Amino acid sequence: xxxxxxxxxxxxxxxxxxxxxxxxxxxxxxxxxxxxxxxxxxxxxxxxxxxxxxxxxxxxxxxxxxxxxxxxxxxxxxxxxxxxxxxxxxxxxxxxxxxxxxxxxxxxxxxxxxxxxxxxxx
Amino acid sequence: xxxxxxxxxxxxxxxxxxxxxxxxxxxxxxxxxxxxxxxxxxxxxxxxxxxxxxxxxxxxxxxxxxxxxxxxxxxxxxxxxxxxxxxxxxxxxxxxxxxxxxxxxxxxxxxxxxxxxxxxxx
Amino acid sequence: xxxxxxxxxxxxxxxxxxxxxxxxxxxxxxxxxxxxxxxxxxxxxxxxxxxxxxxxxxxxxxxxxxxxxxxxxxxxxxxxxxxxxxxxxxxxxxxxxxxxxxxxxxxxxxxxxxxxxxxxxx
Amino acid sequence: xxxxxxxxxxxxxxxxxxxxxxxxxxxxxxxxxxxxxxxxxxxxxxxxxxxxxxxxxxxxxxxxxxxxxxxxxxxxxxxxxxxxxxxxxxxxxxxxxxxxxxxxxxxxxxxxxxxxxxxxxx
Numbered sequence: 001x002x003x004x005x006x007x008x009x010x011x012x013x014x015x016x017x018x019x020x021x022x023x024x025x026x027x028x029x030x031x032x033x034x035x036x037x038x039x040x041x042x043x044x045x046x047x048x049x050x051x052x053x054x055x056x057x058x059x060x061x062x063x064x065x066x067x068x069x070x071x072x073x074x075x076x077x078x079x080x081x082x083x084x085x086x087x088x089x090x091x092x093x094x095x096x097x098x099x100x101x102x103x104x105x106x107x108x109x110x111x112x113x114x115x116x117x118x119x120x121x122x
Numbered sequence: 123x124x125x126x127x128x129x130x131x132x133x134x135x136x137x138x139x140x141x142x143x144x145x146x147x148x149x150x151x152x153x154x155x156x157x158x159x160x161x162x163x164x165x166x167x168x169x170x171x172x173x174x175x176x177x178x179x180x181x182x183x184x185x186x187x188x189x190x191x192x193x194x195x196x197x198x199x200x201x202x203x204x205x206x207x208x209x210x211x212x213x214x215x216x217x218x219x220x221x222x223x224x225x226x227x228x229x230x231x232x233x234x235x236x237x238x239x240x241x242x243x244x
Numbered sequence: 245x246x247x248x249x250x251x252x253x254x255x256x257x258x259x260x261x262x263x264x265x266x267x268x269x270x271x272x273x274x275x276x277x278x279x280x281x282x283x284x285x286x287x288x289x290x291x292x293x294x295x296x297x298x299x300x301x302x303x304x305x306x307x308x309x310x311x312x313x314x315x316x317x318x319x320x321x322x323x324x325x326x327x328x329x330x331x332x333x334x335x336x337x338x339x340x341x342x343x344x345x346x347x348x349x350x351x352x353x354x355x356x357x358x359x360x361x362x363x364x365x366x
Numbered sequence: 367x368x369x370x371x372x373x374x375x376x377x378x379x380x381x382x383x384x385x386x387x388x389x390x391x392x393x394x395x396x397x398x399x400x401x402x403x404x405x406x407x408x409x410x411x412x413x414x415x416x417x418x419x420x421x422x423x424x425x426x427x428x429x430x431x432x433x434x435x436x437x438x439x440x441x442x443x444x445x446x447x448x449x450x451x452x453x454x455x456x457x458x459x460x461x462x463x464x465x466x467x468x469x470x471x472x473x474x475x476x477x478x479x480x481x482x483x484x485x486x487x488x
Contacts, residue, residue, distance in 0.1 A: 002484065002485045002487065003482065003483070003484060004375075004483040004484065004485060005483075006480045006483060009370075009376075010375075010376075010379050010480055010483065011480065013376050013379045013380050013383065014379050014380070014382065014383040014465065014478070014480050015383065016380065016383065017379065017380040017381065017382065017383020017384040017385075017386075017387065018383040018384070018386055018387035018478055019383075019387060020383075020384055020387065021383065021384035021385060021386065021387025021388035021389075021390075021391070022153075022387035022388070022390060022391045023387075023391075024273075024387075024388060024391075025273055025387070025388045025389075025390075025391040025392040026151055026152055026153075026391040027152075028273050028322075029148055029268075029269055029272050029273050030148055030149075030165075030169045031144075031148075031169045031170060031172045031173050032169060032172065033172045035168075035172075036165075036168035036169060036171070036172055039161075039164055039165045039168045039169075040165050040168070040169060042161055042165070043152075043158075043161045043162050043164070043165030043166075044165075046157075046158035046161045046162070047152045047153045047154060047158060047161075047162060048153060049158070050153045050154065050155045050157075050158055050197070050198040051153050051196075051198065052196050071351070071352060071353055072351075072352070073351050073352075073353060074173075074174050074351075074353065075172070076172040076173065078272075078325070081322070099380065107315070107316075107317050107318075108315060108316070108317075109315055109317060109318065112380070112384055114372045114376055114377065114380050116369065117369070117370040117371075117372060117376065118368065118369060118370065119368045119370060121368065124362065124363045124365065125360065125361070125362060126253075126361040126362065126363060127361075128358045128361060131248075131254075132253075132254075132257050132358055132361065133358065135254050135257045135258050135261065136257050136258070136260065136261040136343065136356070136358050137261065138258065138261065139257065139258040139259065139260065139261020139262040139263075139264075139265065140261040140262070140264055140265035140356055141261075141265060142261075142262055142265065143261065143262035143263060143264065143265025143266035143267075143268075143269070144265035144266070144268060144269045145265075145269075146265075146266060146269075146395075147265070147266045147267075147268075147269040147270040147395055148269040150395050150444075151390075151391055151394050151395050193473070193474060193475055194473075194474070195473050195474075195475060196473075196475065200394075200447070203444070221258065229437070229438075229439050229440075230437060230438070230439075231437055231439060231440065234258070234262055236250045236254055236255065236258050238247065239247070239248040239249075239250060239254065240246065240247060240248065241246045241248060243246065266397075270395055270396055270397075271396075273392055274392055274393075274409075274413045275388075275392075275413045275414060275416045275417050276413060276416065277416045279412075279416075280409075280412035280413060280415070280416055283405075283408055283409045283412045283413075284409050284412070284413060286405055286409070287396075287402075287405045287406050287408070287409030287410075288409075290401075290402035290405045290406070291396045291397045291398060291402060291405075291406060292397060293402070294397045294398065294399045294401075294402055294441070294442040295397050295440075295442065296440050318417075318418050319416070320416040320417065
């Protein structure tokens with residue numbers, strides 16, 4: 001067993017994970033329909049963007065999936081994890097990390113992944 | 123003990139309570155600052171408006187309270203119950219109910235109240 | 245249009261609605277599997293029981309539905325509204341209200357309902 | 367700018383961040399008092415433990431802080447971020463990461479941190 005030092009890269013990745021976990025558990029469950037979906041997307045995007053180290057964020061809610069989940073009687077659904085497609089770029093010192101969440105149909109799971117790791121040499 | 127029949131008025135009031143409880147526990151905790159507060163207000167308003175029997179809703183987040191809660195280091199806060207000022211009108215059959223939530227400084231509590239009960243005779 | 249006075253019965257029903265809305269939006273989304281489901285049930289029950297005017301509460305999470313929703317790869321699910329079966333009794337002055345939430349398969353919706361209204365004459 | 371490969375260590379740290387973000391935004395806001403606090407601690411602990419790659423987790427809610435936040439009129443509070451003291455160990459392949467969240471009084475912020483990074487050589 002070797003004890004390692006925490007680097008900027010580690011912190012950048014850690015912060016990126018925090019943001020995805022936060023976004024998911026804060027906003028899933030929100031009532032939504034096709035008329036209100038853009039307003040919810042934007043609010044989620046802006047809300048998470050105020051957290052530390054976030055450089056960029058895009059949040060998309062899948063309209064087709066939402067449409068298929070609208071309740072016949074009441075005409076709305078709740079925001080569910082698999083509807084979300086999110087990309088977040090976090091910067092910590094010289095480390096820039098891009099992470100994403102997207103529904104994986106094979107796993108039937110809203111999978112979160114590290115997409116890119118960049119070290120910026122000034 | 124007397125067992126009573128459930129009226130439209132009862133259902134209207136019940137539905138109004140549900141909306142306030144839902145709004146509060148869905149959206150408090152959302153990261154927010156002065157630049158993103160309008161977008162969050164609107165998204166909350168629209169989100170809850172899609173639920174059954176909602177006729178009207180207004181959601182205000184107190185800017186002064188928010189400002190006073192912004193973290194010095196990171197420049198944002200979380201949406202907290204006392205920041206919310208909400209009015210919701212629910213209609214169930216001939217019954218129209220207006221309810222509100224507003225911080226009560228004496229109780230130090232975000233108090234939810236029935237504001238008006240109207241029976242509409244057509 | 246007739247403006248009505250707010251009664252204890254109204255307040256009891258309003259409070260009962262608040263509790264169901266709160267419970268739903270606070271706890272759906274919680275990660276859960278068959279080993280942890282009782283602990284979650286109890287925590288939800290106790291959590292909501294501390295809110296004002298709650299006299300009794302029972303929270304059941306449907307094991308069969310949960311089992312059918314466990315992710316094949318990761319072995320857990322999230323608490324979803326339709327898994328919940330809740331009964332809450334609220335007391336406000338002489339008014340005792342029993343409300344419930346239960347999945348309605350016809351509506352495909354976790355329906356909240358007023359179950360009983362009692363006026364206690366001392 | 368140099369594009370880097372994603373390692374097991376990166377994934378372990380990412381997963382650890384996700385868990386802390388999820389825990390925080392799922393459970394803060396839960397009604398709680400001194401009689402129900404252990405049940406909530408345990409449910410949070412168990413809930414997050416079912417998520418992928420979690421090896422160990424401990425969740426403590428600060429009783430003194432909770433006590434000081436109990437509402438005078440209603441005798442309960444909501445679970446707030448600063449009340450939480452959490453440690454989570456995540457294992458991804460040979461990488462074991464220990465992260466924590468704890469209120470930092472100087473920053474007035476519930477700070478999440480990477481505490482240890484171990485590479486296990488078999």
